[in-house]
Amino acid sequence: MSAEETDEPEGEDEDIRYFVRIGQTDLDGTKTVERSLSEMNGIGRRTARLIAEQAEVDRTATMGLLEDEDVDALIEGVENYAEEVPEWLTNRRKDYYTGEDQHITGSDLSLTRQQDINRMKMIRAYKGVRHERGQKVRGQRTKSTGRTEGTIGVNVEALQEEMEEEAAAEEEAAEAEGDEE
Numbered sequence: 074m075s076a077e078e079t080d081e082p083e084g085e086d087e088d089i090r091y092f093v094r095i096g097q098t099d100l101d102g103t104k105t106v107e108r109s110l111s112e113m114n115g116i117g118r119r120t121a122r123l124i125a126e127q128a129e130v131d132r133t134a135t136m137g138l139l140e141d142e143d144v145d146a147l148i149e150g151v152e153n154y155a156e157e158v159p160e161w162l163t164n165r166r167k168d169y170y171t172g173e174d175q176h177i178t179g180s181d182l183s184l185t186r187q188q189d190i191n192r193m194k195m196i197r198a199y200k201g202v203r204h205e206r207g208q209k210v211r212g213q214r215t216k217s218t219g220r221t222e223g224t225i226g227v228n229v230e231a232l233q234e235e236m237e238e239e240a241a242a243e244e245e246a247a248e249a250e251g252d253e254e
Contacts, residue, residue: 089137095148096179102137106147109136115164115178116151124150127157151178 092099093109100109110121125132128146130139139147155163155176163176165185169192177185193201203210209219 089135091137093136093139093144095144095151098179100136102135104136105133106130106136106139107132110147110151113151113178114180115176115182120154120162120176123158123162124154127154154178 090102093102094100095110095113098113100112102109104112106125107118107121110116110124111118116124122132124147128143128150130143130147150157155174158176160166160174163174164182165175165177167173168175169189190201190204194205195201200210207221209215213219
């Protein structure tokens with residue numbers, strides 16, 4: 074039987090891996106290499122393209138159909154990304170503790186970010202104080218945006234209910250006066 078008779082597209086393999094694990098992240102094996110890599114925290118489209126290029130893997134290939142050697146090359150590319158690119162392409166330049174340029178990915182990115190915020194709070198830096206208060210940190214406008222106290226303005230529904238209650242009370246009073254006469 075040919076591929077036309079079975080209604081299956083040619084090249085469709087049954088051994089596709091639906092999840093490919095890189096670092097602590099499961100990537101979608103049905104998407105292209107570039108799209109799957111960009112799902113990781115800390116890796117965008119440009120970074121994914123550079124990693125695929127360094128690993129010499131076709132960025133338009135399906136991630137789940139790659140050979141183990143190609144997946145290993147991608148893992149190595151993700152881990153060694155900071156050494157292979159200029160410092161301005163990394164997401165953590167001149168780390169506070171080590172002074173090195175790093176590119177952090179996965180769950181380590183959110184952990185590192187939270188540690189940085191906690192350090193700013195501890196030393197009572199301006200940005201740390203703004204984080205504590207829940208206010209804007211990077212100089213954005215706060216007069217008209219970022220309000221958290223609830224609705225400011227007129228509650229039309231409540232006003233309509235009050236007006237209807239007053240009208241009903243006036244009608245009852247008018248009826249009561251009419252009954253007395």
